[in-house]
Amino acid sequence: MTSINRRSVLKGGVVLTVGALAAPSIGGRALAADTIKLGSILDTSGIFDAYGKPMDMAMRLAVDQINAAGGLNGQQIEVVSYDTQSDMALYTQYAQQLTRKDKTDVVHGGILSASREAIRQILRKAKMPYFYNVLYEGGVCDRNIVVTGVTPAQQVEVLVPAAIKKWGPKVYILAADYNYGQITARWMEKYAKDAGGEAVSTDFFPLDVADFGSAIAKIQQAAPDVILSALVGGNHLSFYRQWAASGMKDKIPLASTTLGVGNEHKVLTPEEGNGILVAYNYAPAIETPENQAFQKAWTDKYGDTSLIHEIAVSNYQGIQVWAEAVRQGGGTGSEAITSAIEGGLSIVGPGGKVTIDPKTHHATLDVHLMEFENQQMKVLENFDQRPPIDTQAVCDLQANPDDNTQYEIKID
Template identity: 30%
Template sequence: MLLESSAAKTKAVTVGSILITTGLVLSGCGSKAANSPTAEARSCVDVSGPSIKVGSLNSLSGTMAISEVTVRDAIALAVEEINAGGGVLDKKIELIGEDGASEPTVFAEKAEKLIKNDCVAAVFGGWTSSSRKAMLPVFEINDALLYYPVQYEGLESSKNIFYTGATTNQQIVPALNYLKEKGITSLYLVGSDYVFPQTANRIIKAYADANGIEIKGEDYTPLGSTDFSTIVNKVRTAGADAVFNTLNGDSNVAFFREYKNAGLTAQKMPVVSVSIAEEEIGGIGVQNVEGQLTAWNYYQTNDSPANKAFVAAYKAKYGQNKPTSDPMEAAYASVHLWKNTVEKAKSFDVTAIQDNAGGVTYDAPEGLVTIDGANNHITKTARIGEIRPDGLIYTVWESPGPIEPDPYLKTYPWAAGLSG
């Protein structure tokens, strides 16, 4: 029943967003039909001058700001580095930033502004799947490009979105395989009440059913929730081997503090999280999450020349006490992937970029990544990390190499029917 309720809410948000953004299209730069790219949308980007505009769209306020401010900072760093190296096709990048305010409808409105009023060549940003789904029709209607940098639930592919965060087979499935190999036979699912946790847990339950893992309980709470006493008490008494956590934003602070207050530890009942990284650990308090596990594709502690350079540059710009994290790195890489694709296409034109994206690579801090032209996702190395007392995350397992994206889980028989 809860799944049905959430799906209804998600559908309502998405439909509402489509209606809002369609109205903005019709009232913006002409009155072309909203179900096809407008002439204005295709001609708005100015390539005649010495610079090219791109947009960053992140939550700088609201419950998701704890995670998204640093993503904006990483985008700005990439732009600064590219400009220092001569720009893109001999043009310097002008970055225009907007605040999505942790609200899907605001993301849709600001995306419309960046595309139609600011005439940007691409937009980098978004975090929650609700924000992405609200923006998706805006980019498709206007035939514009969004580079989305956060891991997500999969089951989606748009020619107008490049997904530079992990899809399910590059994060959640490897995490489940890791838990199974460690002898975990039961899980409790805790998540925020929106599309990513609901869909991710649908996938987790399908995997569990096929792999002999019992789901002891499943609870959701609205984004921004701070009272976890009831949920943590249910987790404590359920007797699960581990918790799979899909909470997002500052709700993680309250959850882990309550978790520790209840006497639950990584040794007694480990928590695997897919949406907290180094930046959030400071807000949660390392004493509340020490020893807990995360599933990502990048950690600040990755040992590679590319990562050492990235970490040094980020800290030099924003402060030595500022950590780097997976979504930041994916956002940073996305700007470089856009640059490399533009240079391969020798054009800022959307169609030219789409046609030339397949096979484009970048030696990212996480390792070499490659765009899959069939689905606009990228190859990524899966990593399970453990939170240590210094507040950093250290890899305890990683995949042998980059994993090809499979957003619809077509290669997993247990996932049949999930995308229907």
């Protein structure tokens, strides 16, 4: 998953940082001795807080709603949350704390793929159900984990053909130089070829790169029809500004798998962001009863909806999936949760229907093709119930329940 190096991202100067926590934060109603403990590990301060803070808010909203409706199987939910302060080392420490001392019943958490992998084995060993509610590069095959974010075959397969159809077959790929960017770039190349296009160049950039002058010169020389971006984070956000400032934005358009996931489009001016194509599970403008109810509840609790983003909604939906698994499974233990998950469990959330694939524990999701318009996401086309076919190609937990691998998916 992506990263952002900034402190404030929204209109009106709303700051996303919170104080570092020296102890777990415990929230909810007055707690009984037999509460269900939900563990959360997120970056709610530090350089990744633009992702983590809204995810934390979404989690607390979901818990409040479940508790107000009577809880789960007659029990209230107690939240035990840790702020990693955007320090990967603290993920391991807090995962051990949740399993050994706090003895929570489930953990929802992790943003970057590195943070997921830092805690996944700890939680698996403790047989503590783990929900990773973030878009990522795909391939994790582990019966102890449930993934509710989009994978490349759900997102990139929508975005790339749409960009080629709209603008032309010659694509130039820019990506972050680490696991997510490298794998996503390969998916971009595949789906460009499948759509009758070709990648004229694929360039990778370390996360600390903020000067794209030479890259812009290369792109101008290559003269592609469209740029496909899997750039990541605050430094890479500079590319979109520099591209617009160069006068090239209206000549060679852009599509991205990451821009807007953490509300980055609200940092860019309309002139810098307008017309950029994206595809995500959550579309703020979708007028479904579930989305309208979610936005109203968010406004009632937090004042407005400006902080909501893709992975905040994914976290909210992940909590609801877990809650339904507790109801259907009749308990919070690993086997009860897994039994419910592998029954093809579904919920309907703000992003639409979420159905868990029994073989991979990944979600089948709606995906919306959108473009930025005046710092908002305008829906162009809807793609209903897209399965995680990339991970399905390598993972079958029903046939191999003891599998514990993140596969590097072969891309033809």
